[in-house]
Amino acid sequence: MTAIERPGESIARTAAALTRLLDDGWSPPLPGAGRTAQRWAALRDLGERDLPLARLAEGHADAVAILAELGCPAPAAGERLGVWAAEPPAGRVEARRTDGGWVLTGTKQWCSGARSCTSALVTAHAEDGRRLFLVDLTAPGATPRPGRWATPAMVGSDTADVELDDVPAAALGGPRAYLDRPGFWHGGIGVAAVWAGGAHGVAAPLAEAVAAGADPHRDAAWGQVDGALHAVDAALAVAAAEVDADPADRAGTAALRAHRVRGLAARTGLEVLAVVGRALGAGPAAHDGPRAAHRADLEVYLRQHHGDRDLAALAEPLRAAR
Numbered sequence: 497m498t499a500i501e502r503p504g505e506s507i508a509r510t511a512a513a514l515t516r517l518l519d520d521g522w523s524p525p526l527p528g529a530g531r532t533a534q535r536w537a538a539l540r541d542l543g544e545r546d547l548p549l550a551r552l553a554e555g556h557a558d559a560v561a562i563l564a565e566l567g568c569p570a571p572a573a574g575e576r577l578g579v580w581a582a583e584p585p586a587g588r589v590e591a592r593r594t595d596g597g598w599v600l601t602g603t604k605q606w607c608s609g610a611r612s613c614t615s616a617l618v619t620a621h622a623e624d625g626r627r628l629f630l631v632d633l634t635a636p637g638a639t640p641r642p643g644r645w646a647t648p649a650m651v652g653s654d655t656a657d658v659e660l661d662d663v664p665a666a667a668l669g670g671p672r673a674y675l676d677r678p679g680f681w682h683g684g685i686g687v688a689a690v691w692a693g694g695a696h697g698v699a700a701p702l703a704e705a706v707a708a709g710a711d712p713h714r715d716a717a718w719g720q721v722d723g724a725l726h727a728v729d730a731a732l733a734v735a736a737a738e739v740d741a742d743p744a745d746r747a748g749t750a751a752l753r754a755h756r757v758r759g760l761a762a763r764t765g766l767e768v769l770a771v772v773g774r775a776l777g778a779g780p781a782a783h784d785g786p787r788a789a790h791r792a793d794l795e796v797y798l799r800q801h802h803g804d805r806d807l808a809a810l811a812e813p814l815r816a817a818r
Contacts, residue, residue: 503651508653510548511612514576517553517671525563527682533736536689540732544700547793548652550690551761552609555579559617562628565679566669571615578613580658581628581674582606589660591620591627599662600624600629603641610640611654617668618660625671637661649697649792678745681754685735687800688754688761689775692728694794695761699725700804701780702772702785717775721768728764731757752787755809765794 501509507700525531539557542550559577563570571577587605591598594654600620607616618631631638641657675682706718735757738749759808769791773781781788 506652539689540693543690578609578616589620591622628674629665637663649796681750
């Protein structure tokens with residue numbers, strides 16, 4: 497979002513950009529199909545230039561991959577999909593069987609693309625466990641509840657609560673099909689690729705300043721940033737090769753890989769934000785609206801990483817190996 501945009505304008509602009517992107521044929525390769533590096537590069541490139549757009553595009557691409565992995569039909573032309581799988585304590589959706597199939601009721605929180613998507617893959621709780629459903633967002637009873645997003649950062653991602661009142665839904669796979677498939681972890685690295693792109697975007701003004709003339713302090717800052725960005729890009733490349741070599745996760749390493757790469761990408765984003773801010777001072781934040789917005793977007797988006805809770809998961813394989 498630029499400094500002069502209102503939230504509604506930013507949401508509309510991002511939604512229109514997503515529509516153009518998909519109508520122009522943007523469709524990254526599926527993960528594990530031999531071109532995972534190209535998939536994550538496409539997400540990283542979007543994240544470098546527009547994080548709210550990348551957030552929506554990543555959700556659509558993840559939904560397409562989920563449908564393919566679960567053996568479901570691909571979305572029709574013109575559809576814009578989201579994946580709404582957050583399960584906070586205050587937001588629970590119940591799934592109930594009816595004579596006509598399934599209906600969903602409850603409040604789904606953290607729904608990116610709440611008014612921008614045409615359909616969404618939604619997790620809900622059924623009698624036999626947590627399931628994944630495809631929901632047509634134009635159906636009666638699906639109502640976005642905007643207004644809780646209090647920051648201009650990432651506002652273009654149109655993230656809101658969505659009320660579901662007996663909304664018809666199609667079940668995708670069986671209980672836990674969403675969580676237990678290998679692609680759950682592959683998809684998590686796709687988000688890390690967007691974070692990495694966001695860090696590249698934050699680093700751009702420092703690169704320009706360093707290229708314009710030597711300064712020992714800025715040069716040292718760039719050295720730190722360049723090393724961090726190179727490390728996360730290399731980690732994404734290695735992870736992509738590993739996913740392509742074992743897409744079904746027969747080695748059982750997908751979760752460990754995802755936690756490592758996501759943790760590294762989150763740490764890199766925070767490091768780049770701090771180093772660039774220290775090296776360039778208040779000028780870009782005060783006088784360059786688009787870049788100030790990009791910094792703010794990344795700061796908020798990185799909170800999707802669960803910090804120490806996610807990092808602690810890396811200790812479990814270490815104990816298991818003893």
